[in-house]
Amino acid sequence: MTKLSDTQLVILSAAAQRADRNLLPLPGSLRGGAARKVIGALLKRGLIAETVTDQLAKADPALNRIWRNDEDGCAILLHITDAGLAAIGIEPERPDSKPAPKTRETRTGTKQARLIEMLRAEGGATIDEIAAALEWRPHTVRGAMAGALKKKLGLTITSDKTEGRGRAYMIVED
Known part of the structure; x- marks a missing residue:
């Protein structure tokens, strides 16, 4: 010093x-x-x-x-x-280093937990299937996936269009 x-x-x-x-x-x-x-x-x-x-x-x-x-x-x-x-003993802040993201965990038994479970299931789930299971409107399902799951929890969600079923969404495990 x-x-x-x-x-x-x-x-x-x-x-x-x-x-x-x-x-x-x-x-x-x-x-x-x-x-x-x-x-x-x-x-x-x-x-x-x-x-x-x-x-x-x-x-x-x-x-x-x-x-x-x-x-x-x-x-x-x-x-x-x-x-x-x-x-003077202070660590300089580095502008290129981002603060560590907050780790968030979902509570069990919530609609969000059920949504994640449906998206992790084999073949994923469609917007209509999720809306019916959670008693949500389709726009609420899309908002929950974009906001709570992607932005807040940092999950990666993909989709595939299948014949007869439509677009199915699923969580990609890193």
Whole structure:
């Protein structure tokens, strides 16, 4: 773990808690040369980074949201880096990694459980067969398959058209 001063820890911890990871505003007691020195040390170690925006807003010490302006007048913000998060013991979030899906289980004896049982049976079941067995309307059957089974439970449902029976739906076991 990187050795940090109390002031650096406070600044990095506050930035880690902000949704935009902006370092500013700095603590009220940190101004002028002291602020530049602390920020300079964090920049040098790669714990924070400057981000140039396309905003033409002027750095205002009263608002304390913009660090400085570049030569074109664009605002430069300060953000904590992944190294900065690691330095204070926070695991950086990876945008490409999706959170683990919630595992859902169906209760036994429910209409949803009966629907799943019918779709897992040999040859599956048609919309009309399911609607008659569960006393549902056909649109309710289609909605339950698309919403509860596919989206919420993550089940894969396929269909085959058979002569004399029509389209039969079935759950594909992974």
